[in-house]
Amino acid sequence: MxxxxxxxxxxxxxxxxxxxxxxxxxxxxxxxVTQDREQKMAAPEAAQFDxxxxxxxxxxxxxGDPPRTELASPDGTAGAHVAFQPPPESTMPTGDFxxxxxxxxxxxxxxxxxxxxxxxxxxxxxxxxxxxxxxxDSSPMWAAFVSYPAYRSKTKSVxxxxxxxxxxxxxxxxxxxPPLGAPELVAxxxxxxxxxxxxxxxxxxxxxxxxxxxxxAQTADFARGETVYTESCxxxxxxxxxxxxxxxxxxxxxxxxxxxxxxxxxGMGRISNAAAxxxxxxxxxxxxxxxxxxxxxxxxxxxxxxRPQDPRYTGDVQGTRHEFHNTDxxxxxxxxAGKVLGASGAPKPFRPLHAAQR
Amino acid sequence: MKTARSHHSxxxxxxxxxxxxxxxGVRGWQALGLAFGLTLSVSCHADGAxxxxxxxxxxxxxxxxxxxxxxxxxxxxxxxxAGLGAAYMQRQLDAFADGTRVNAVMMPIAQALSDTxxxxxxxxxxxxxEPPGPTTPKTASTSGPEAAAVGATxxxxxxxxxxxxxxxxxxxxxGRGVGPDFPLLAGQSAAYLAGQLTAWKxxxxxxxxxxxxxxxxxxxxxxxxxxxxxxYAELPARGSR
Numbered sequence: 001m002x003x004x005x006x007x008x009x010x011x012x013x014x015x016x017x018x019x020x021x022x023x024x025x026x027x028x029x030x031x032x033v034t035q036d037r038e039q040k041m042a043a044p045e046a047a048q049f050d051x052x053x054x055x056x057x058x059x060x061x062x063x064g065d066p067p068r069t070e071l072a073s074p075d076g077t078a079g080a081h082v083a084f085q086p087p088p089e090s091t092m093p094t095g096d097f098x099x100x101x102x103x104x105x106x107x108x109x110x111x112x113x114x115x116x117x118x119x120x121x122x123x124x125x126x127x128x129x130x131x132x133x134x135x136x137d138s139s140p141m142w143a144a145f146v147s148y149p150a151y152r153s154k155t156k157s158v159x160x161x162x163x164x165x166x167x168x169x170x171x172x173x174x175x176x177x178p179p180l181g182a183p184e185l186v187a188x189x190x191x192x193x194x195x196x197x198x199x200x201x202x203x204x205x206x207x208x209x210x211x212x213x214x215x216x217a218q219t220a221d222f223a224r225g226e227t228v229y230t231e232s233c234x235x236x237x238x239x240x241x242x243x244x245x246x247x248x249x250x251x252x253x254x255x256x257x258x259x260x261x262x263x264x265x266x267g268m269g270r271i272s273n274a275a276a277x278x279x280x281x282x283x284x285x286x287x288x289x290x291x292x293x294x295x296x297x298x299x300x301x302x303x304x305x306x307r308p309q310d311p312r313y314t315g316d317v318q319g320t321r322h323e324f325h326n327t328d329x330x331x332x333x334x335x336x337a338g339k340v341l342g343a344s345g346a347p348k349p350f351r352p353l354h355a356a357q358r
Numbered sequence: 359m360k361t362a363r364s365h366h367s368x369x370x371x372x373x374x375x376x377x378x379x380x381x382x383g384v385r386g387w388q389a390l391g392l393a394f395g396l397t398l399s400v401s402c403h404a405d406g407a408x409x410x411x412x413x414x415x416x417x418x419x420x421x422x423x424x425x426x427x428x429x430x431x432x433x434x435x436x437x438x439x440a441g442l443g444a445a446y447m448q449r450q451l452d453a454f455a456d457g458t459r460v461n462a463v464m465m466p467i468a469q470a471l472s473d474t475x476x477x478x479x480x481x482x483x484x485x486x487x488e489p490p491g492p493t494t495p496k497t498a499s500t501s502g503p504e505a506a507a508v509g510a511t512x513x514x515x516x517x518x519x520x521x522x523x524x525x526x527x528x529x530x531x532x533g534r535g536v537g538p539d540f541p542l543l544a545g546q547s548a549a550y551l552a553g554q555l556t557a558w559k560x561x562x563x564x565x566x567x568x569x570x571x572x573x574x575x576x577x578x579x580x581x582x583x584x585x586x587x588x589x590y591a592e593l594p595a596r597g598s599r
Binding site: 130131132134135232235236244245246247250252253283284285286287 | 531535537540568569573574
């Protein structure tokens with residue numbers, strides 16, 4: 001660091017000052033990711049997709065996800081229909097079991113730091129399951145816990161809760177599945193169990209999942225989505241979708257696309273899931289402020305950008321699309337601005353984050 | 359010449375990454391910022407350092423109230439400026455100048471500064487190192503373990519039943535700020551912090567980006583405003599921005 005300073009100041013060359021001027025204007029001194037909200041995205045030219053109105057059920061072939069119909073909240077009014085309340089944190093048990101529950105909560109809210117061996121991006125469980133997995137209509141853990149084991153037609157087998165958690169690490173966290181029985185999974189399961197204290201065993205428990213939106217009135221549109229993004233999302237998630245970190249590298253605003261985000265196999269990569277999540281939870285602090293149409297448009301826009309390869313990649317994009325993304329609900333394998341999404345080759349080998357990236 | 363980016367249009371000559379910034383180090387950049395500030399003063403006749411230390415025209419020296427190191431005077435509710443971003447500060451000075459941010463002390467001062475002055479003095483303060491958090495007096499009355507717990511919960515967890523996110527969701531861990539738009543709260547004067555939240559509730563501070571803080575502040579009771587102000591005033595600001 002000091003050599004950099006000496007070089008820059010000691011030299012005192014005008015050229016360096018000119019560079020400083022340029023960098024300064026670019027906002028380096030404000031810290032963190034520089035953005036220009038009015039600058040058009042470098043990425044795709046506006047593209048129109050002739051996607052037919054999405055049938056929510058087309059979204060089913062997700063790893064471990066229950067059928068959307070089971071998750072649909074009847075009236076779409078966030079929280080209003082939900083009777084179950086998870087216990088307050090102050091009542092968390094003490095003792096050995098309490099310690100494991102607490103560890104589960106800590107993994108949930110700071111996944112990259114608390115479970116570094118299995119995480120490949122800057123996201124956290126809480127990035128998508130708000131309020132530490134407690135919030136109704138934000139796919140809360142208490143509702144998930146009472147819904148497994150569940151039979152999935154896709155794999156023609158029964159998925160347990162721990163297996164469901166494995167999928168989260170592999171896809172949403174772009175990482176690696178902890179082995180069944182790993183302390184991380186046991187802790188998360190214990191936390192979910194405790195949150196579900198007193199809840200009925202019922203996969204249709206109100207508040208589960210993200211409240212599904214009715215199909216959009218107009219076909220979801222990239223250009224309209226970009227407008228929504230610029231006005232309502234870029235402030236936090238950045239013009240380039242990469243999110244924002246503090247000076248010491250902590251990702252306060254998670255990445256929505258790009259190498260640091262969830263991969264193509266994740267549930268959020270489905271336009272219908274993203275639209276439902278965004279409508280009920282984003283912009284942060286202003287939930288339910290977008291129209292349904294805006295939520296669909298911005299979800300399409302978000303999921304029309306490149307992200308890490310689907311770990312189930314079969315060796316070519318169209319084959320993978322055919323096998324796992326054969327639905328209007330996924331942009332994988334589609335062409336946007338002359339580039340085929342997902343055409344990034346084989347998945348990168350998993351490398352745990354090193355300390356500075358967590 | 360504009361020295362700081364306005365909120366809505368930012369010259370983007372390149373896209374510096376966090377990684378690059380880390381390599382050069384915060385101090386390197388801050389030193390560079392000072393060097394640049396000085397160059398600028400020669401070319402544009404708006405000297406941020408001079409405005410801060412001696413004033414400009416009808417505007418008194420900023421340091422009278424904001425301190426020689428930009429540390430503020432916590433007891434008086436004069437906020438610390440060191441550690442805040444240039445774009446953020448300039449937006450505030452513009453708002454004082456056009457009267458949308460209502461404050462009897464700062465409005466005439468900001469009005470006495472030209473656009474260029476406001477940019478230069480913002481750049482000057484943004485380049486100062488953050489002073490360690492001063493030990494500031496609390497907002498009176500509500501201190502005690504209960505208020506502390508209320509403050510800590512709002513700061514780190516929020517109150518989602520009321521769709522109120524945690525302050526940290528936007529202001530970063532420890533309230534140390536993130537990016538150009540989410541200012542540092544840690545170590546700021548408690549009286550000042552409480553005053554701002556109250557101003558948003560009353561509509562005397564402009565809503566700011568996306569109106570987020572108006573929505574947040576209106577969900578807080580007066581007791582909660584004091585509790586959260588005390589909570590952040592006591593946190594260290596170091597190593598941040």
